[in-house]
Structure formats: C-alpha cells, structure tokens
Amino acid sequence: MTRENGLGLLLVLLLPVVGASRPGTVVRLNKEVLSYAAEAGKAPLQRALQVTVPNFLDRSGEALQPTRIQILNVHLPHLHLKLIAGFGIRLSAAANFTLKIFHVPEPLHLMLPMELLVDAPVDQCSIGTPVVSISDCFSFFDEAIVLDDRNRAAPALLVPLQKHIQAVLQSKLCLRVSNVVQSLNVHLGTLIGLSRVGPESQVRYSMINAPTITRDYISLDVNAILFLLGRPIMLPEVNTSFVxxxxxxxxxxxxxVGLSQDLFDSALLLLQKAGVLNMDITGQLKSDDNILNTSVLGQLIPEVARQFPEPMALVLKVRLGAMPTVTLHTNNATLQLQPFVEVLAPASNSAFQSLFSLNVVVNLSLQLFVSGVRLRGTTSVLGNVQITMASSNVGFIDMEKVQILMDTVFERPLLDHLNALLGLGIALPHVVNLHYISPEIFVYEGYVVVSSALLYQR
Incomplete structure (x- = not known):
C-alpha cells in the first residue's frame, strides 16, 4: 500500500470484511469501531492532505514577482466518522495548514484553518468485493492567521495570497481523497483471495449483495467457498439463508461475526473428502506405555495369542466413511465422528492381516477460539467411546474387554491428531493486515458469534 492510503485505513476498518449466505456468515461492523478508526487514521490522512502549492504571482509591484509557497504541516485536531443509513460513511474533519511563504525580504508563516466534509457510499463491485466511492467532497476555509507578529504582510498581499492558496487546495484536496479511495478499493480486492486451509485446500470469500447500512452498523453477506484440489466443496441446496x-x-x-451451521458443515466435509481425518495408530514393542501389541491383545482374545506366540506390534487403521457432524446449541458445541477401525497385525509375508474391525462412535466437546484471523478449535471426549463389532477373523471377542483397550490406545492418538488439524483452523474472511483482537466466542442454537475489536497493522 502507498503511504497515501490513510483514508484507506479508516474505511477498511469501517467496511464489513466478512459474511456469507451458504455457507452463511454475517458480519456487523458496529458504530463503536468509528472512534478507533478516526484516531488511527489521523496521521495517514494528514499526509494525504499535504499537497504541492504552485508559486503565487505577486501583482502589487511594477513587475510580476513569483512567490514560492510550501505546506510545512497539516494537523487534524478533529476527525469524525458517522454511518449514514442506506448510504455509507460521512467523514468530517477540521484541518490546520501551516504554510511558509518565501516573501522578500523575510518569509511569512501562515496557518490556514479548513473544514473537510466527505460523503463516501459503500457498495458492491462486479468481482464481489466492497467498493467505496466519493459522492460529495467539500472544503471550507477560514481566514488565514499570520503566525509571526514581527512580519505582518500588507492586506493588499495577504488577501490575494489566501485566495490563491484556497483555490489550489480546493482543486487538489478532493482529487487526492478520491485517489486514496481508488487505492483502497485495490486493497479491498484482497478479500477474494484464496486462504489456505490445508495442504491441498483453500477457502475463498466474495460478497453476494450490497451491504446493509444503518446508523448503528454495516452488515455484509459474503459467499464462502471451500476448495479441495481446485474443486469446490458444495453442500445441498436449500431455500433458507442465515439471518x-x-x-x-x-x-x-x-x-x-455470525457463523452459521453451514460453514462448519462445509469445513468438516472438506476434511473428510481430503482424507486428513484418517489415521494409522501404530504400536511400539519397546515402549513401556504402549500396549498396542499382540501380547496384550492375546490376553483378551485367545485366538490372537495362538496365532502370535511372539509379541508383534499392532496397527489401528482409522478411516472415516461417514461425514463428521457438528451440533450447535446455546453455550455448547459438540462434534461426532463415526470412524471404521481395523485392527491389523504383521503377516509372515511382510504384509498385514486383519484381526477384526469395529464401528466406532466418538462424541466430543468442541471449544472454538480465534487467533489472528483464523477460527481454530480443540476437542475433548464426552463419555465413553462407543464400539460395536463389524467383523472378526479371530473368533469370539469380549467387547467389554476390548472397550478398555480402545479407551487406552485409541482416544489419545485420536485427540492429538484431531486437535492438530483443528488447531490449524480456517481463515475468517479478511482483507490484508486486518486482525481480530481480544475476540470472544458465543455459541447459540445453530450458529456461532465472534465479538471482537479490530487492529490494522501494516
């Protein structure tokens, strides 16, 4: 971004940068953000208003005398932002221009007070990103103040000099603000960029309609599409949208930020299709705390002891055929996995043979948090892992005894694997350099809300 993107800082913080229809996300930037945006944007906007003033031609003498003018400083003692319902943003500012007039025999220092009023409608552009334009821009000037009492210019010089400076500023300031807004729109275009979810998956956000603007907030709907190997992950069509x-x-x-059930369903469907929820749990014979071996299993299943008189490491091959499901109730988020688990032992030909297989149901408590711009999660097991026999190649199996073994060797590796995936998280919609600060998570019936402050960092 250029250094003139000061107004961009203001408007980025005022523009909703996330939202969706299906998967559904709605973002409201509340009026509380305006004070932060105004304070953070003072310095950049001051730089944007520091324009070049051409020489003044002094006609008071017999010959035209060109007088050089330099703006030394632009100070904004007042900057206020206001939401205009059904329209966008109104910016009002008071600015003081400190100027040096290279007048002969001594330079002259002036302060020129000005008020700036800008109306900026917020809309949707054709590529699916927010777009800001300038509908009205006005500058109003007070009389110039001579800062050096020892060098007072004659009114005959001061009056035309001030008119010259005002005319130049009126012609340039609004154009400079318009240029800043155009560079801002380029920055807002980063909303539609792909954000990494996993090694072969991404998420892409884009607006689906114009923002809703009230006196209290700006609300924006954005379509969220998750991709696996370049192909979109699509949920079944429905006629309802998230409100x-x-x-x-x-x-x-x-x-x-409101995140509907659909967003979580899409993310879990992506993880399932990517196969990253599948895992192999391998026993280690020389480990004192790993009991996943034929010796321990043989104590529970006689046929295993008969086939494997010498201890051999076992492998649990965990595969998810059914889609994981997340359930959102008030103050409670749960996740259910239904993996198919096959217990394998080494065969004589260096391959593996299947001893038995299980249908498993795991219910987990899901805790959500936001770090940077990513929604992340962690889980813990609720109750006991539920197992039923799918098939057996080692005869009768006492499921109560196998249950104890599964609780010991299955839960912890599953949680470690799942929490590592959920810890990577999914990027919430955002533009470059905008972060969520001190976010709080609330779970409601069928959706999740993120309440947060915002921070813009270059």
Missing amino acids: LPHHVGTRGAMVT
Missing part, C-alpha cells in the same frame, strides 16, 4: 439476530455477542464490540 443474524440483533443484540448477540458482546455489547459494544467493534465487530460481530
């Missing part, structure tokens, strides 16, 4: 209720999350938060 975020009012007054959810933390009161006074800068941003309120």
Whole structure:
C-alpha cells in the first residue's frame, strides 16, 4: 500500500470484511469501531492532505514577482466518522495548514484553518468485493492567521495570497481523497483471495449483495467457498439463508461475526473428502506405555495369542466413511465422528492381516477460539467411546474387554491428531493486515458469534 492510503485505513476498518449466505456468515461492523478508526487514521490522512502549492504571482509591484509557497504541516485536531443509513460513511474533519511563504525580504508563516466534509457510499463491485466511492467532497476555509507578529504582510498581499492558496487546495484536496479511495478499493480486492486451509485446500470469500447500512452498523453477506484440489466443496441446496439476530455477542464490540451451521458443515466435509481425518495408530514393542501389541491383545482374545506366540506390534487403521457432524446449541458445541477401525497385525509375508474391525462412535466437546484471523478449535471426549463389532477373523471377542483397550490406545492418538488439524483452523474472511483482537466466542442454537475489536497493522 502507498503511504497515501490513510483514508484507506479508516474505511477498511469501517467496511464489513466478512459474511456469507451458504455457507452463511454475517458480519456487523458496529458504530463503536468509528472512534478507533478516526484516531488511527489521523496521521495517514494528514499526509494525504499535504499537497504541492504552485508559486503565487505577486501583482502589487511594477513587475510580476513569483512567490514560492510550501505546506510545512497539516494537523487534524478533529476527525469524525458517522454511518449514514442506506448510504455509507460521512467523514468530517477540521484541518490546520501551516504554510511558509518565501516573501522578500523575510518569509511569512501562515496557518490556514479548513473544514473537510466527505460523503463516501459503500457498495458492491462486479468481482464481489466492497467498493467505496466519493459522492460529495467539500472544503471550507477560514481566514488565514499570520503566525509571526514581527512580519505582518500588507492586506493588499495577504488577501490575494489566501485566495490563491484556497483555490489550489480546493482543486487538489478532493482529487487526492478520491485517489486514496481508488487505492483502497485495490486493497479491498484482497478479500477474494484464496486462504489456505490445508495442504491441498483453500477457502475463498466474495460478497453476494450490497451491504446493509444503518446508523448503528454495516452488515455484509459474503459467499464462502471451500476448495479441495481446485474443486469446490458444495453442500445441498436449500431455500433458507442465515439471518443474524440483533443484540448477540458482546455489547459494544467493534465487530460481530455470525457463523452459521453451514460453514462448519462445509469445513468438516472438506476434511473428510481430503482424507486428513484418517489415521494409522501404530504400536511400539519397546515402549513401556504402549500396549498396542499382540501380547496384550492375546490376553483378551485367545485366538490372537495362538496365532502370535511372539509379541508383534499392532496397527489401528482409522478411516472415516461417514461425514463428521457438528451440533450447535446455546453455550455448547459438540462434534461426532463415526470412524471404521481395523485392527491389523504383521503377516509372515511382510504384509498385514486383519484381526477384526469395529464401528466406532466418538462424541466430543468442541471449544472454538480465534487467533489472528483464523477460527481454530480443540476437542475433548464426552463419555465413553462407543464400539460395536463389524467383523472378526479371530473368533469370539469380549467387547467389554476390548472397550478398555480402545479407551487406552485409541482416544489419545485420536485427540492429538484431531486437535492438530483443528488447531490449524480456517481463515475468517479478511482483507490484508486486518486482525481480530481480544475476540470472544458465543455459541447459540445453530450458529456461532465472534465479538471482537479490530487492529490494522501494516
């Protein structure tokens, strides 16, 4: 970004940068963000207003005398942002221009007060990103103040000099603001970039309609599409869309992000199709705390002891055929996995033979958190792992005894594997350099809310 993107800083923080229809996400940037945006944007906007003023031609003498003018400083003692319902943003600012007039015999220092008023509608562009434009821009000037009492210019010089400076600033300032907005729109285009989910998967966000703007917030719907090997992950079509209720999350938060059930279903479907939820749990004979071997299993199943008189390491091949399901109830998020587990032992030909297989149901508590711009999760097992026999090549099996073994050798590797995946997280929709700060997570019936402050860092 260029250094003139000061207004961009203001407007990025005011624009909703996330949302969706199916999978559904709705983002509300609340009016509480305006004070932060105004304070953070003062310095960049001051730089944007520091324009070049051409020489003034002094006609008071017998010959035209060109006088050089330099803006030394632009100070914004006041900057205010306001949401205009059904429209966008109104920016009002008070600016003081400190100027040096290279007048003969001594330079002259002036301060020129000005008020700036900018109306910026917020809409949707054709590529699916927010777009900001300038509908009105006005600058109003007070009389110039001579800062050096020892060098007072004659009114005959001061009046035309001020008119010259005002005319130049009025012609340039709004154009400079318009240029900043155009560079901002390029920055907002990063909303539609692909964000990595896994080694072969990404998520892409884009707007599906124009933002809803009230006096209290800007709300935006964005379509979230997850890709695996370049192909989109699609949920079945439905006729309903996600609507975020009012007054959810933390009161006074800068941003309120609502994430519907659909977003979680899409993410889990992607993980299943990618195969990353599958895993192999391998026993180690020389490990004191790993009991996944034929010697221990043979104590529970006589046929295993007969076939394997010498201890051999076992392998649990865990495969997810059914799609994982997440359930969202008020203050409670749960995840259910239904893996098919095959217990394998080494065969004489260096291959593996199947001893038996199990249908497993695992219920997990799901805790969500946001780090940077990524929604991440961690899980813990709820109750006992439920197992039923699918097939056996070693005769009768006492399922109560196998249950104890599964609780010992299956739960911890499964949790470690699953939490490593969920810890990577999925990027929430965002533009470059915008982060969620001190977020809070709320679980409601059928959706999750993230309430957060925002931080813009270059």
